[in-house]
Amino acid sequence: MADESATPPVPRLEVRNLTKTFAGVAVLENASLTIAPGEVHALVGQNGSGKSTLIKLISGVYSADPGGEILLDGEHIGPPIKAKALHGQGLSFVHQDLGLVPDLSVRDNVRVGRHAVNPITRRIRTSEDAVAVGETLKYLHTDIAPSAKVSTLLPSERVAVAVARALQDRTPGTGVVVFDESSRAIPHEALPAFYDMIRLLTSQGTAVLFVSHNLKEVLEIADRATVLRNGRVVETGIPTAGLDEAELTGLVLGRAAELGDIMETLPPAPRPETVEFVDVSGGRVEGVSAAIRRGEVVGFTGTVDSGLSDLGPLLGGDRRGTGKVKLGGRVVDLARARVVDLLDAGIAFIPADRHDKGVALELTVEENATLPHLRSRGKPWWTGFKWQRAETEGIIERFDIRPPNPTMPVAAMSGGNQQKVLLGKWLLGTPDLLVLDDPTQAVDVGARHAILTASRQAAADGSAVMVCSAEVEDLAAICDRVLILQDGRIVREMTRPFDADTVLSAIFTVDDAAHALLSAPTPASEA
Ligand SMILES: Nc1ncnc2c1ncn2[C@@H]1O[C@H](COP(=O)(O)OP(=O)(O)OP(=O)(O)O)[C@@H](O)[C@H]1O
Numbered sequence: 055m056a057d058e059s060a061t062p063p064v065p066r067l068e069v070r071n072l073t074k075t076f077a078g079v080a081v082l083e084n085a086s087l088t089i090a091p092g093e094v095h096a097l098v099g100q101n102g103s104g105k106s107t108l109i110k111l112i113s114g115v116y117s118a119d120p121g122g123e124i125l126l127d128g129e130h131i132g133p134p135i136k137a138k139a140l141h142g143q144g145l146s147f148v149h150q151d152l153g154l155v156p157d158l159s160v161r162d163n164v165r166v167g168r169h170a171v172n173p174i175t176r177r178i179r180t181s182e183d184a185v186a187v188g189e190t191l192k193y194l195h196t197d198i199a200p201s202a203k204v205s206t207l208l209p210s211e212r213v214a215v216a217v218a219r220a221l222q223d224r225t226p227g228t229g230v231v232v233f234d235e236s237s238r239a240i241p242h243e244a245l246p247a248f249y250d251m252i253r254l255l256t257s258q259g260t261a262v263l264f265v266s267h268n269l270k271e272v273l274e275i276a277d278r279a280t281v282l283r284n285g286r287v288v289e290t291g292i293p294t295a296g297l298d299e300a301e302l303t304g305l306v307l308g309r310a311a312e313l314g315d316i317m318e319t320l321p322p323a324p325r326p327e328t329v330e331f332v333d334v335s336g337g338r339v340e341g342v343s344a345a346i347r348r349g350e351v352v353g354f355t356g357t358v359d360s361g362l363s364d365l366g367p368l369l370g371g372d373r374r375g376t377g378k379v380k381l382g383g384r385v386v387d388l389a390r391a392r393v394v395d396l397l398d399a400g401i402a403f404i405p406a407d408r409h410d411k412g413v414a415l416e417l418t419v420e421e422n423a424t425l426p427h428l429r430s431r432g433k434p435w436w437t438g439f440k441w442q443r444a445e446t447e448g449i450i451e452r453f454d455i456r457p458p459n460p461t462m463p464v465a466a467m468s469g470g471n472q473q474k475v476l477l478g479k480w481l482l483g484t485p486d487l488l489v490l491d492d493p494t495q496a497v498d499v500g501a502r503h504a505i506l507t508a509s510r511q512a513a514a515d516g517s518a519v520m521v522c523s524a525e526v527e528d529l530a531a532i533c534d535r536v537l538i539l540q541d542g543r544i545v546r547e548m549t550r551p552f553d554a555d556t557v558l559s560a561i562f563t564v565d566d567a568a569h570a571l572l573s574a575p576t577p578a579s580e581a
Pocket residue numbers: 076081099100101102103104105106107108456457466467468469470471496
C-alpha cells in the first residue's frame with residue numbers, strides 16, 4: 055500500500071495559473087501543469103489553442119499577466135522570466151527548425167552565445183569550447199567531430215547537435231528540455247535516433263516537455279499529456295498508456311473525431327486528360343518526367359536528400375529549373391515561365407514555406423483567402439464583396455480556422471491557422487494542376503483531415519493533384535499512386551493498395567533494380 059504520509063516528489067517544472075491577454079482577449083487562461091523528473095510530458099491542442107503562447111511565457115518571450123508562477127525544482131524562476139538566465143537555471147529549448155547554422159562548425163553551433171573567452175584578450179578559446187562540446191556529444195552517444203561543419207552532417211547528427219546545445223554545461227539528469235514541434239524538422243530516417251536521445255535524457259532524470267501535432271508520436275514517446283483547448287487546460291497529466299489515438303484526438307478536438315476514410319468517400323475517378331511534366335530538372339531533381347490524370351492524386355516522396363523538397367518549387371515557379379509542363383494543349387517552359395505564366399496556365403502551387411512565401415501577413419483572412427480568385431469571381435467592372443465574405447466563411451468553417459473572424463489580420467493568428475488560410479484559398483479553386491508541398495505541416499489533427507479531404511475533392515472536381523510529402527500517412531490516405539524519388543529521379547511507382555508502412559519501407563528499400571527510371575510520361579497504369 056502506498057505510504058500516504060510520504061511527501062510527493064518536487065516537480066521538475068511547475069507552471070501555475072499562467073494567463074496571457076492580447077488587446078483584452080485572454081488567449082491563455084490560468085494554465086497549470088507539472089512535469090516530474092525523468093518524464094516526457096506532451097503538450098497538445100488544436101491550432102490556436104495556446105501552446106506557443108504557453109511556451110513563450112515559459113521562455114520569457116512574452117510576459118505573463120499578473121498572478122501566475124513558474125517553478126523549477128521547487129524554486130520560483132518567474133514571472134518575470136529572465137530569458138538570459140534560463141539556460142543556467144536548467145530550462146532550454148529546441149525549436150522547430152533546430153536553429154542550426156549549416157555553414158558553421160558543430161562547436162560554434164553548440165557554443166554560440168556561451169563561448170569560453172579569455173578574460174583579458176576577450177578572444178574565444180576554441181580548444182576549450184571543442185573539449186566541452188566533445189564531452190556533451192559523448193554523453194549523447196555520438197562521436198561527431200566538434201570541428202565538422204553542420205552542413206556535412208547526417209540529419210540524425212544535426213539533431214544531436216541541437217540537443218547538445220540544449221544540454222551543455224548541465225549536470226546530466228538535471229533540467230528540462232522543451233522540444234517545440236522539433237520532430238517536424240526531422241526526416242523519417244532520423245526519428246528513431248531522436249526518440250532514443252529523448253529516452254536517454256529522461257532515463258537519467260532530465261524532464262522533457264514535448265509539443266507536437268503528431269498524436270501517434272505523442273502516444274509513442276510521452277508518459278503523460280496536457281491538452282489545451284481555446285486557451286484553457288482541459289486535461290493535464292493524463293497518462294498516455296491508457297489512451298488510444300482516437301481518444302486523444304477526441305480530447306484535442308473536443309468532440310468525437312469523425313475522421314472517416316477519405317478514399318472511401320471520394321474513390322478513384324481518373325479522367326482521360328493528363329497533365330505531364332517532361333524532363334524537369336533543378337536543385338537535386340534530375341530529369342523527372344511523369345503524368346497525372348485529372349481526377350487523380352499522385353504522391354511524390356523520398357528521403358530528405360532525394361530531391362523531394364525541390365520538386366514542388368520547380369513546378370510552382372519558386373525555384374528556377376528546366377523542363378516542360380504540358381496541360382490542356384499548352385506547353386509551359388519552366389526555364390522561362392514567370393509565376394504569373396504558371397498561374398495563367400492553371401498551375402496552383404502551395405509552398406511548404408508558407409509563412410515567408412504564401413501568406414500576406416498584414417492582410418486580413420478574407421483578403422488573403424480571396425485574392426487569387428478576384429479575377430475569376432468578379433466582373434470586369436466590379437468585384438463585389440459578398441462572394442468574398444461567403445467564400446471566406448466557407449473556408450473558415452471547413453478548416454476550422456480560429457478565431458473565426460474574416461476581418462482579422464493574418465499576422466495575429468497562430469502559425470497553424472495561418473497555414474489553414476493559405477491552403478483554403480487554393481484548395482477551394484479548381485486549378486488544372488494543384489501542387490501541394492508538405493501540406494499538413496504544423497496543422498492540427500482536425501485540419502489535417504480537412505486538408506487531405508479537400509485535396510482529394512479538388513481531384514474529384516477535375517484537378518490533377520500532386521502532393522510532395524514525407525508524411526507517408528497522408529500519402530496513404532489520399533493518393534491513387536505514389537512515386538518514390540531517389541537521387542533526384544523517380545525510381546519506383548506504387549499503385550493502390552498500399553498503406554503508410556508499405557510506402558515507408560519502399561522509400562528505404564529502393565534497390566538498384568528499381569532504378570529503371572520511369573522516364574516516359576505514361577498515365578496511370580490502370581487506365
Ligand atoms: N501577438 C499576438 N497578438 C494577438 N493575438 C495573438 C498573438 N499571438 C497569438 N495570438 C492568439 O493567441 C491564440 C493562441 O495562439 P498560439 O500561437 O499560442 O496557438 P498554438 O496552439 O501554438 O497554435 P499552432 O498550433 O497553430 O501553432 C490564437 O488565437 C492567436 O490568434
